[in-house]
Amino acid sequence: MNEIDAAFQRLREEGRTALIPFITIGDPDLATSVEIIQAMEQAGADMIELGVPYSDPLADGPVIQRASERALANARVTLADVIEVAAQSRQAGVKLPFILFSYYNPIFQYGLEPFFELIAAKGISGMIIPDLPIEEDAELRAMAEDTGIHLIPLVAPTSNDRVKRIAAKARGFVYCVSSLGVTGVRADFHQGIDEFLSTVRSATDTPIAVGFGISSREQVERFSKQADGVIVGSAIVRKIEEVVPLLQASETKQEGLAQIRAFVSGLKG
Amino acid sequence: MTQVPDENGRFGKFGGRYVPETLMNALIELEEAYKHYSKDPEFIAEIHSLLTKYSGRPTSLYYAKRLTEHLGGAQIYLKREDLNHTGAHKINNAIGQGVLAKRMGKTKIIAETGAGQHGVASATVAALLGLECKVFMGEEDTKRQELNVFRMNLLGAEVVPVTSGTRTLKDACNETLRYWVSNVDDTYYILGSATGPHPYPMMVRDFQRIIGDETRQQIVKEAGRLPDYIIAAVGGGSNAIGMFYPFIEDESVKLIGVEAAGRGVETEEHAATMTKGRHGVFQGSLSYVLQDEHGQVLPAHSISAGLDYPGIGPEHSYLKDTERAAYVPITDAEALEALQLLSRTEGIIPALESAHAIAQVMKLAPTLGSDQIVVVNLSGRGDKDVQAIMGYLEGGL
Numbered sequence: 001m002n003e004i005d006a007a008f009q010r011l012r013e014e015g016r017t018a019l020i021p022f023i024t025i026g027d028p029d030l031a032t033s034v035e036i037i038q039a040m041e042q043a044g045a046d047m048i049e050l051g052v053p054y055s056d057p058l059a060d061g062p063v064i065q066r067a068s069e070r071a072l073a074n075a076r077v078t079l080a081d082v083i084e085v086a087a088q089s090r091q092a093g094v095k096l097p098f099i100l101f102s103y104y105n106p107i108f109q110y111g112l113e114p115f116f117e118l119i120a121a122k123g124i125s126g127m128i129i130p131d132l133p134i135e136e137d138a139e140l141r142a143m144a145e146d147t148g149i150h151l152i153p154l155v156a157p158t159s160n161d162r163v164k165r166i167a168a169k170a171r172g173f174v175y176c177v178s179s180l181g182v183t184g185v186r187a188d189f190h191q192g193i194d195e196f197l198s199t200v201r202s203a204t205d206t207p208i209a210v211g212f213g214i215s216s217r218e219q220v221e222r223f224s225k226q227a228d229g230v231i232v233g234s235a236i237v238r239k240i241e242e243v244v245p246l247l248q249a250s251e252t253k254q255e256g257l258a259q260i261r262a263f264v265s266g267l268k269g
Numbered sequence: 270m271t272q273v274p275d276e277n278g279r280f281g282k283f284g285g286r287y288v289p290e291t292l293m294n295a296l297i298e299l300e301e302a303y304k305h306y307s308k309d310p311e312f313i314a315e316i317h318s319l320l321t322k323y324s325g326r327p328t329s330l331y332y333a334k335r336l337t338e339h340l341g342g343a344q345i346y347l348k349r350e351d352l353n354h355t356g357a358h359k360i361n362n363a364i365g366q367g368v369l370a371k372r373m374g375k376t377k378i379i380a381e382t383g384a385g386q387h388g389v390a391s392a393t394v395a396a397l398l399g400l401e402c403k404v405f406m407g408e409e410d411t412k413r414q415e416l417n418v419f420r421m422n423l424l425g426a427e428v429v430p431v432t433s434g435t436r437t438l439k440d441a442c443n444e445t446l447r448y449w450v451s452n453v454d455d456t457y458y459i460l461g462s463a464t465g466p467h468p469y470p471m472m473v474r475d476f477q478r479i480i481g482d483e484t485r486q487q488i489v490k491e492a493g494r495l496p497d498y499i500i501a502a503v504g505g506g507s508n509a510i511g512m513f514y515p516f517i518e519d520e521s522v523k524l525i526g527v528e529a530a531g532r533g534v535e536t537e538e539h540a541a542t543m544t545k546g547r548h549g550v551f552q553g554s555l556s557y558v559l560q561d562e563h564g565q566v567l568p569a570h571s572i573s574a575g576l577d578y579p580g581i582g583p584e585h586s587y588l589k590d591t592e593r594a595a596y597v598p599i600t601d602a603e604a605l606e607a608l609q610l611l612s613r614t615e616g617i618i619p620a621l622e623s624a625h626a627i628a629q630v631m632k633l634a635p636t637l638g639s640d641q642i643v644v645v646n647l648s649g650r651g652d653k654d655v656q657a658i659m660g661y662l663e664g665g666l
Contacts, residue, residue: 055434055565056551057290058446065433080561104287105550109564131287131550137278156291159451166290180291181451
């Protein structure tokens, strides 16, 4: 059974909602990413999105874009490096399901077949490709189905009658974009958000998770009532940005990790 | 050749719609609106009227006698897109899309710009049609093209300097797409080149094909036959695809796209996407892209802010791989030399973009006989570039 499915099944039995943090791998460096992943697990994260840094992150706001720039400038992080971080985290004892978050071009350049061979062996359970709408995903989706790795699609408040078609193809969960716009912390969500979420809910039996702009315990609680999972990205990446100076010095590294751990714990009600 | 793009916006393997889901409905709506209005006689008549009475079309096809004599060889004709209102071919597309935006009930338009010509064209059309306008421009380019920033402001548009990434056209495009994702309800994105997700490459080509359509009639009237060569500069490729498209079925007409080689294709400072790029997905479509082995998009360099772009329109990639068109690189230095030659022989100061096409003519024309005909698309005039040119001529490249 895919680990994402197993996790949602367990959470459902316990009556809990998944907390799914996002981090940009290689921000500030690859070894620290492994430690941040461990800290996230200790803090109670249920799954984790591993972001592949990209030069042109169209769906992301300034916070995640800056994290990408740091990762590319400091460590020239590649798709293969991100997958290696997943493998190392497993070796370090991390049990969380891993979801790869990558724009399409790094995967396309790696080659679809070698890419699937690589991730199947490294403990990746799912992937989110923000610039690969269902119209363009046939080849990759077929390979994902064959290898049992979930291709998790996004639906947006503007998806309208596309919601049904997208939800029908969803594996793992449906990623519901909470607001129009790029990733980033925000106070207001799309005005039709509640109706949108119930539309997605009624379109599928697959779990649904909400993301884009969620940054506080109150917001996590708000969406926990309507969704099976809540994704927090920019708020965590911004926290990491704040503690980068601590993470980069050996004597203060543990303090930096402790702050990240505390922030993630604080998101859970 | 089969009709491209197909219903999924594919030119062979190229094109498509690689965008965040939030934009998909907007693109589908746009495609439907375009399909509907492009068959509407009133819509066509309104655009035609603006192109003739407002922009001054048809632009002339001019026999460049002194340049022909100087180079010795083929007869050289210039398609004078520089004579358009606002000084470049960009107005053709801006009028088309502006009228479409209005028909779709949008009140705000956004645009990206590199050299500023598309920004000025969009600001102009916004003023003309009574629409609000925001233009995204790389901070680097706002310095290189100060005069055009001033023009856009005069026309009532807001210029938003983009400080992310390379601070040039590539990042202006990213920022415009991002803004559109957030404001997709009331905002129309006038994309300026034959790039981006479907239906833009098709739509921009259709609005620019008037360049090739007029050229065809004009050259047949003037010379009694089709040309042997057609040459146009390519950054994103809108002037070139507009010029090439009506000739694609005419196998006797050789099509040459000229891209910016910057400081040389052997250096890392160039924008030679076709010469040095690989197939990749960038800014909404699959096309040739300048990128590293891991799929990170590389910064481009050109003396011309309009050619300084690491991607290219998907239809050009299709024409390259089917070998219907050839793409050649021209350096900054060659373009600058061509700019001076055209200025002195014909009294025409071309835009730096167009100077790249002229530089290719300087190489090609002398190798051909005087019975051969070469048509060059002079996509824009050089007024916007004179300050930059002055710097290059005094301070070197």
